[in-house]
Amino acid sequence: MDINVIDIAMRVFSISNILLAAGGTLMGIIFGALPGFTAAMGVAVLLPITFGMDPASGLILLGSLFGGAMYGGSISAILINTPGTPAAAATTLDGHPMAKKGLAGEALREAVFASFLGGIFGVTVLLLFSPPLAKISLMFGPPEYFLLALFGLTIIATISERAVFKGLIAGVLGLLISTIGMDPLLGIPRFTFGVVNLIDGVQLVPAMIGLFSIPETLDLIRSYVNKDTDTYVMTPELKKIKVGFPSLKHILTFLPIYIRSSIIGTGVGILPGAGGSIASFMAYNETKRASKHPEKFGTGISDGIAASESANNAMASGALIPMLTLGVPGDSVAAIMMGGFWSMACSQVLSYFHVTLILCIPLFLLSIWLM
Amino acid sequence: MAYANPAKYLKKGGNDLLLDRKIALVLMAVFLLFYAVSYMYPPETVSFPRFLLWIFLGLSILLFTFPRKHPDYSLKIVFSREKVVSILLLIAYAVIFPIIGFFTTTFAFAVLYMWIFNHSGIRQYIIVTAIYLIVVYFVFQKWLYVWFPEGLLM
CATH class of the missing domain: 1.10.287 (Helix Hairpins)
Structure with a gap:
């Protein structure tokens, strides 16, 4: 394809497009931060609005919303222990303990910066290596996906090393819950107890919100009853939150985590069907394994947030690789976006989208810092 | 361990x-x-x-x-009145909101919940909850067409 970069840049870097990117990022952050509203829902809701726009503007809006939502999930994960999106579930493991220690600002800063670097990495890979990586994703068949699922289950052992039986029980319970609903082979409803709403099974988002937020509610009540102050230590600290830019020493120390997690995130993203939650938990697991102090994970350290957030933002770009090159979406958000692309000028999509994403990521960071 | x-x-x-x-x-x-x-x-x-x-x-x-013996582990599960009330309210909310409607039920339960756990400032709770729900209604239901469950009321 003959790509005229200057022509694309001239059309993309207009004031209206920059404002659209900032607005899309802001909306993405709001959608991501609200538990129950996911990136997929945000993209689906905004899709009709983009039909009347220039293709580049529409793509800027959707791309920035996707990136913003991936970061936004970490805000509620850190502050209220309820991930805004499934991809931010791993962020709660260290994010909320940091907030409880009064380090909410530091946790949010780590989430912003890791998201930024993960996004930049993913976009670079999307720009430079899309066609060969898309071919690799096609080589994944049922045996490879089975192994990936099995690998996902082994992560339980790492996350629950202080209570292995309970971790394994939780894993098996999760598998059992996934059998609720229609049997995929015979089409017979299982364990629905006569409830029609359960025929579709237990969906991930409501299950995740319930499992994270109800214990948190009960914990807050326990603190209220016992007049504990530890739960509320973040309240006065919230006034002092300064996101800011991390020091050079911090960046250099965390660079291996950012790079490793971004590679994992992009790799998982290009596999159709594997989403951000898998990417972030895998990155968390690998970072913990490679760490010199794995026992500190889960107690509130920045390493866990860096791993999870750089992986889920890299996954966002990774999910677009098979979609842009092969027409096979990497995750649900990419699938909805693809529907929108067909309604726009398809011949211009690929060239516009590359530049669009480059534009979105720095704006994504800028708009977060301005907030 | x-x-x-x-x-x-x-x-x-x-x-x-x-x-x-x-x-x-x-x-x-x-x-x-x-x-x-x-x-x-x-x-x-x-x-x-x-x-x-x-x-x-x-x-x-x-x-x-092989139960785990840990100093942080309590030997008893403590059922405080507040915990029980909270769980009952959550269950009632989940059952009632598809029947009555999301906005009415959320308003009633949010105000009730905050009032039960902090007996003062009910006017403040009403105002904050109302503003939140009005913003949610206009942004999501009117502008973005994200529909919330509607029952007998809204």
Whole structure:
């Protein structure tokens, strides 16, 4: 394809497009931060609005919303222990303990910066290596996906090393819950107890919100009853939150985590069907394994947030690789976006989208810092 | 990792059970419930769930046999009045909002919830909840066309 970069840049870097990117990022952050509203829902809701726009503007809006939502999930994960999106579930493991220690600002800063670097990495890979990586994703068949699922289950052992039986029980319970609903082979409803709403099974988002937020509610009540102050230590600290830019020493120390997690995130993203939650938990697991102090994970350290957030933002770009090159979406958000692309000028999509994403990521960071 | 000596704790009565043992008993009850229900379906449909249920039972027995002894673990599950009220309110909210409607139920429960746990400033709770719901209504339902469950009211 003959790509005229200057022509694309001239059309993309207009004031209206920059404002659209900032607005899309802001909306993405709001959608991501609200538990129950996911990136997929945000993209689906905004899709009709983009039909009347220039293709580049529409793509800027959707791309920035996707990136913003991936970061936004970490805000509620850190502050209220309820991930805004499934991809931010791993962020709660260290994010909320940091907030409880009064380090909410530091946790949010780590989430912003890791998201930024993960996004930049993913976009670079999307720009430079899309066609060969898309071919690799096609080589994944049922045996490879089975192994990936099995690998996902082994992560339980790492996350629950202080209570292995309970971790394994939780894993098996999760598998059992996934059998609720229609049997995929015979089409017979299982364990629905006569409830029609359960025929579709237990969906991930409501299950995740319930499992994270109800214990948190009960914990807050326990603190209220016992007049504990530890739960509320973040309240006065919230006034002092300064996101800011991390020091050079911090960046250099965390660079291996950012790079490793971004590679994992992009790799998982290009596999159709594997989403951000898998990417972030895998990155968390690998970072913990490679760490010199794995026992500190889960107690509130920045390493866990860096791993999870750089992986889920890299996954966002990774999910677009098979979609842009092969027409096979990497995750649900990419699938909805693809529907929108067909309604726009398809011949211009690929060239516009590359530049669009480059534009979105720095704006994504800028708009977060301005907030 | 410190595990308790099972023999020492098996001698004790039910009230002295470690928290892990109480959890294991609940899990075994879940196993029984699901296993009994599985007979309502054709065997080929429930063969995989039953396989999982047996693993589940095995792990529950292991948890019961080797409970974890940890200084942070309380020996009793404390049911405070506030906790029970909170759980009942959550269940009532989940049951009622599809019937009455999301906005009315959320308004009533949010105000009630905050008032129960902090008996002062009900006017403030009403104003904050109302503003929140009005913003949610206009942004999501009117502008973005994201529909919330509607029942007898809204």
